[in-house]
Amino acid sequence: MTRYGLFIDSTKCINCHVCTLSCKDEFVDNDHTPFSVSQPDTGHFWINVIYQQRGGYPNVELSYLPTPCMHCDNPPCMAAYPDAIYKRPDGIVIVDPTVSTDRGIVDSCPYGTIYWNEDLGIGQKCTMCVHRVEEGVGPKCVLGCPVDAIIFGDLDDPNSTVSKMIRERMAEPLHPEWGAEPKVFYIGAPTPTVAGYLMDNSTKLDVEDITVTLTNLLTGETVMAKSDHAGNFRFEGLENGRTYTVRVEAPGYYPRMRLVYVRRDGFRHIGTWRMLPKLFPK
Numbered sequence: 001m002t003r004y005g006l007f008i009d010s011t012k013c014i015n016c017h018v019c020t021l022s023c024k025d026e027f028v029d030n031d032h033t034p035f036s037v038s039q040p041d042t043g044h045f046w047i048n049v050i051y052q053q054r055g056g057y058p059n060v061e062l063s064y065l066p067t068p069c070m071h072c073d074n075p076p077c078m079a080a081y082p083d084a085i086y087k088r089p090d091g092i093v094i095v096d097p098t099v100s101t102d103r104g105i106v107d108s109c110p111y112g113t114i115y116w117n118e119d120l121g122i123g124q125k126c127t128m129c130v131h132r133v134e135e136g137v138g139p140k141c142v143l144g145c146p147v148d149a150i151i152f153g154d155l156d157d158p159n160s161t162v163s164k165m166i167r168e169r170m171a172e173p174l175h176p177e178w179g180a181e182p183k184v185f186y187i188g189a190p191t192p193t194v195a196g197y198l199m200d201n202s203t204k205l206d207v208e209d210i211t212v213t214l215t216n217l218l219t220g221e222t223v224m225a226k227s228d229h230a231g232n233f234r235f236e237g238l239e240n241g242r243t244y245t246v247r248v249e250a251p252g253y254y255p256r257m258r259l260v261y262v263r264r265d266g267f268r269h270i271g272t273w274r275m276l277p278k279l280f281p282k
């Protein structure tokens, strides 16, 4: 079987929006019946580049997340609107433009990828460029991306580029806990994170290659990381709304420990940790 999907490397994305414009070029004033009718030239972002700023000065992170329809294998939109939304054998999920006339259809997608067309009175979304796929050419946004941040292909073919990228880069879908089984896989999407920087208090130099231990106070689960050449350490893929202990124990230094609560935007940078050298190291 063929089952189409996407691999998106958000670390490559430069927020240029060429993908969004490519989609508009393909769909505005173009009718691709029976899969889609013209996309409005404003207000619709069938692939939306979500901009996220996390943390606070001077430790701020920016990320860009290109977000089309996820063409889910268990789509909540289709469960809510079985007469208006269908899934093709190749996995592409289509909103039928002739019957998607209930405005509530917009809210049936937990990923927020269905848009309302005021002029036509219908819901619309990314079609994975099915009309192009049927002609053997890939989606227009994939073609347009100048840095190849989006890769399209057959997820059921283990030798396809998209399958290899997902496997080798350990890409993951957004919000798998929602149970929709999305077919768009990401690397570099922001996850709840704790980060910090280690500095020798005497020399003011970065402290590299030091083990930092992070423990989830609720579950007791412990993970470790090493500070890099610039003294930075980082733990990703944590849980929001949880308290962690961060502990640094390094030969020649007094140990340090503190509690960190991960919440709000899911990014806690605990700033510079000044490592105090022991006066009489053993």
Ligand code: SF4
Pocket (backbone or CB within 6 Å): 068, 069, 070, 071, 072, 075, 076, 077, 078, 093, 108, 109, 110, 111, 112, 113, 114, 125, 180
């Ligand atoms: S991302 Fe939303 S619109 Fe697309 S298939 Fe999943 S639930 Fe439906």
Ligand code: SF4
Pocket (backbone or CB within 6 Å): 022, 023, 026, 046, 047, 068, 069, 125, 126, 127, 128, 129, 139, 140, 141, 142
């Ligand atoms: S796959 Fe096609 S329809 Fe979907 S966002 Fe990209 S260009 Fe638009």
Ligand code: SF4
Pocket (backbone or CB within 6 Å): 012, 013, 014, 015, 016, 017, 018, 019, 020, 049, 064, 066, 144, 145, 146, 147, 148, 149, 150
């Ligand atoms: S075209 Fe590529 S680099 Fe530009 S915003 Fe879209 S995904 Fe990011």
